[in-house]
Amino acid sequence: xLALRSVVRRVGTQTHIHETNLEFQAGGFNVLLGTTLxxxxxxxxxxxxxxxxxxxxxxxxxxxxxxxxxxxxxxxMVFQQFINYPNLSVYDNIASxxxxxxxxxxELRRRVGHIAxxxxxxxxxKRRPAELSGGQQQRTALARALVKDADVVLLDEPLANLDYxxxxxxxxxxPRLFADRxxxxxxxxxxxxxxxxxxxxxxTLQAGRVTQFGPSSAVYRDPVDLATAQVFSDPPINTARVxxxxxxxxxxxxxxxxxxxxxxNLPDGPYTVGLRPHHVLPAQAGSAGVAxxxxxxxxxxxxxxxxxHFNLGGLTWVSLSHGVRxxxxxxxxxxALDVAHCLYxxxxxxxxxx
Amino acid sequence: MARIQLEQLRHSYLARPAADADWALKKVNMQWDDGxxxxxxxxxxxxxxxxxSIVSGLIRPSAGRVLFGDVDITDRPPDxxxxxxxxxxxxxxxxxxxFDNLAFxxxxxxxxxxxVEPRVREIAALLDLEPMLAQRAAGLTAxxxxxxxxxRGLVRADVNVIMLxxxxxxxxxxxxxxxxxxxxxxxxxxxMTMVYVTHDQNEAMTFADQVVVMHEGMVVQTGTPVELFERxxxxxxxxxxxxxxxxxxxCDVEGGVARFAGNPVPTANAADGAKRxxxxxxxxxxxxxxxxxxxxxxxxxxxxxxxRNRIVETRHGxxxxxxxxxxxxxxxxxxxxxxxxxxxxxxxVDGWLxxxxxxx
Numbered sequence: 001x002l003a004l005r006s007v008v009r010r011v012g013t014q015t016h017i018h019e020t021n022l023e024f025q026a027g028g029f030n031v032l033l034g035t036t037l038x039x040x041x042x043x044x045x046x047x048x049x050x051x052x053x054x055x056x057x058x059x060x061x062x063x064x065x066x067x068x069x070x071x072x073x074x075x076x077m078v079f080q081q082f083i084n085y086p087n088l089s090v091y092d093n094i095a096s097x098x099x100x101x102x103x104x105x106x107e108l109r110r111r112v113g114h115i116a117x118x119x120x121x122x123x124x125x126k127r128r129p130a131e132l133s134g135g136q137q138q139r140t141a142l143a144r145a146l147v148k149d150a151d152v153v154l155l156d157e158p159l160a161n162l163d164y165x166x167x168x169x170x171x172x173x174x175p176r177l178f179a180d181r182x183x184x185x186x187x188x189x190x191x192x193x194x195x196x197x198x199x200x201x202x203x204t205l206q207a208g209r210v211t212q213f214g215p216s217s218a219v220y221r222d223p224v225d226l227a228t229a230q231v232f233s234d235p236p237i238n239t240a241r242v243x244x245x246x247x248x249x250x251x252x253x254x255x256x257x258x259x260x261x262x263x264x265n266l267p268d269g270p271y272t273v274g275l276r277p278h279h280v281l282p283a284q285a286g287s288a289g290v291a292x293x294x295x296x297x298x299x300x301x302x303x304x305x306x307x308x309h310f311n312l313g314g315l316t317w318v319s320l321s322h323g324v325r326x327x328x329x330x331x332x333x334x335x336a337l338d339v340a341h342c343l344y345x346x347x348x349x350x351x352x353x354x
Numbered sequence: 355m356a357r358i359q360l361e362q363l364r365h366s367y368l369a370r371p372a373a374d375a376d377w378a379l380k381k382v383n384m385q386w387d388d389g390x391x392x393x394x395x396x397x398x399x400x401x402x403x404x405x406x407s408i409v410s411g412l413i414r415p416s417a418g419r420v421l422f423g424d425v426d427i428t429d430r431p432p433d434x435x436x437x438x439x440x441x442x443x444x445x446x447x448x449x450x451x452x453f454d455n456l457a458f459x460x461x462x463x464x465x466x467x468x469x470v471e472p473r474v475r476e477i478a479a480l481l482d483l484e485p486m487l488a489q490r491a492a493g494l495t496a497x498x499x500x501x502x503x504x505x506r507g508l509v510r511a512d513v514n515v516i517m518l519x520x521x522x523x524x525x526x527x528x529x530x531x532x533x534x535x536x537x538x539x540x541x542x543x544x545x546m547t548m549v550y551v552t553h554d555q556n557e558a559m560t561f562a563d564q565v566v567v568m569h570e571g572m573v574v575q576t577g578t579p580v581e582l583f584e585r586x587x588x589x590x591x592x593x594x595x596x597x598x599x600x601x602x603x604x605c606d607v608e609g610g611v612a613r614f615a616g617n618p619v620p621t622a623n624a625a626d627g628a629k630r631x632x633x634x635x636x637x638x639x640x641x642x643x644x645x646x647x648x649x650x651x652x653x654x655x656x657x658x659x660x661x662r663n664r665i666v667e668t669r670h671g672x673x674x675x676x677x678x679x680x681x682x683x684x685x686x687x688x689x690x691x692x693x694x695x696x697x698x699x700x701x702x703v704d705g706w707l708x709x710x711x712x713x714x
Contacts, residue, residue, distance in 0.1 A: 035526045133398050163397045163553040190526050196659050217659045236528045278662040298539045300560035303583030309535050324580055
């Protein structure tokens with residue numbers, strides 16, 4: 001099992017990683033989700049042994065491996081900026097870790113062939129990296145990381161530089177590649193939907209802190225705080241200040257709704273409400289939910305969905321709905337808030353009323 | 355500003371192109387009306403960057419002409435074309451202030467300082483850069499820097515077209531949403547022709563009024579986002595646009611009825627008359643696949659959580675049929691039947707929408 005125990009990483013006067021305790025899911029897919037500079041790459045480097053913690057330890061399989069150099073850990077890595085040996089063919093690039101491990105030739109051939117087939121590289125094995133497209137080069141780097149039986153595989157935004165469709169295919173393929181292996185995978189991404197689709201566990205990161213760790217679907221639907229909800233929403237989650245007064249939640253003087261369930265037991269006062277864009281829909285006659293009046297800022301129509309940005313109480317709200325909804329800029333329109341899906345946060349950001 | 359026309363453009367990077375595959379652009383005709391929002395969408399190697407370089411003057415096409423209005427500018431160097439470009443990586447002068455960055459193209463052209471000031475302030479206001487005008491550009495976030503790149507294009511009054519080459523690729527998702535809607539808003543407010551080059555369907559579809567889908571050096575379809583979604587002219591468009599892409603299922607056609615694995619499937623366009631030996635397929639998007647009490651028998655093999663949607667993978671034999679359902683929609687366990695919305699189920703012959711032919 002791979003774990004970080006009270007790990008801190010400081011560089012000069014800056015703290016890149018605040019005290020972190022994390023036990024990764026052994027033999028599973030662990031996603032680190034956060035924006036650029038949230039600390040994902042630093043965590044990867046700590047796990048690999050490329051940098052050392054300022055305090056705390058890295059544990060693997062019941063052993064403290066802090067200070068064990070990267071060459072002595074059975075770790076494979078792929079970074080966003082893919083690296084291949086330019087003077088070796090694709091075949092030899094993929095085979096290189098197996099040669100280092102003195103794998104018997106028949107076994108080597110079988111494994112290189114298998115992984116090349118899975119990643120669609122079979123017709124390209126004789127080429128040099130310079131003769132490949134960016135996507136093919138990244139798949140070669142991936143194949144090299146996957147061909148050996150590493151205990152830990154670290155993938156730092158491995159699909160970020162690839163075409164959209166290629167990313168879609170590999171995102172589907174990657175969990176399958178690891179399904180019958182016992183290695184622990186740690187995968188960093190900035191994209192919430194990617195974290196969900198990889199269908200394992202997710203740790204959300206913000207400004208050098210892990211805010212939550214658990215099964216991806218659970219973290220997405222049941223965030224423990226506002227930071228987690230924001231990190232795990234694409235499009236960004238709508239947030240606004242509300243006032244709780246007795247059994248009512250008030251968004252403004254005109255708009256309010258009943259505080260359901262345990263929400264009603266909270267002390268009166270200010271809270272933050274979060275509501276994802278697909279729970280804010282253009283209202284039709286008889287629409288369920290709490291109606292609000294918004295001033296249209298811009299409408300984006302993707303062909304199957306409409307994203308409508310509107311102003312409500314001085315804040316920009318976003319609605320995401322099926323189909324084509326056209327609005328003129330500056331027009332006033334009604335939207336329905338599906339308040340059953342509202343998330344509530346105390347002024348310190350902690351989730352309340354669950 | 356003027357209408358831009360690309361006539362019979364062909365280009366090869368080889369000295370003596372022979373085979374079809376030697377052409378980076380096979381034959382392209384295109385027209386960009388003044389003030390339009392266009393996207394060139396396609397995978398790496400489809401020819402979109404070659405096309406962009408021909409318009410900006412970095413490459414002279416092997417054949418064909420580029421017209422700005424009625425003027426043939428095919429042989430004009432880049433600096434005489436009045437084109438502004440925004441690249442994947444923001445280009446800013448780090449040591450200059452935001453103001454000086456935006457003023458640079460004007461001062462460079464000898465515009466009087468009395469005119470520079472109001473124009474820079476106007477553009478800064480459009481981009482929400484006003485509070486930062488005095489700051490050094492080095493301190494800005496990635497999306498802030500990309501706004502400066504864009505602002506330097508917008509600030510010039512003489513620009514024919516702004517070309518954006520993968521402008522959001524290196525921007526984090528939550529900032530991407532903000533910058534993307536800003537771009538769209540800008541286009542509507544200033545009405546300058548914009549051409550957005552990307553491999554990302556979401557960016558292309560949300561930005562552009564007309565999306566040009568390219569594949570292997572050719573334009574496979576030009577249309578509004580809704581047309582491309584609802585009525586792909588080629589299975590490539592169906593696959594490339596939409597996530598997941600369109601289901602493409604092998605079928606037979608007999609008596610005007612398409613059959614998938616023996617099951618009759620009502621379509622919007624099935625008809626006999628396909629050439630003997632032609633490949634016939636059904637195209638239906640996952641959005642238009644529904645579970646039903648009867649229909650095509652399938653096994654449910656995987657359910658993926660995509661947040662607001664569930665992607666359900668089913669199989670009939672070895673053929674995968676994907677359905678896209680709402681977040682909380684029920685999914686049958688194991689054995690089920692699926693049906694398709696006939697209005698959005700179409701027959702394709704050799705990849706092209708039946709009845710349309712491949713005359714591009």
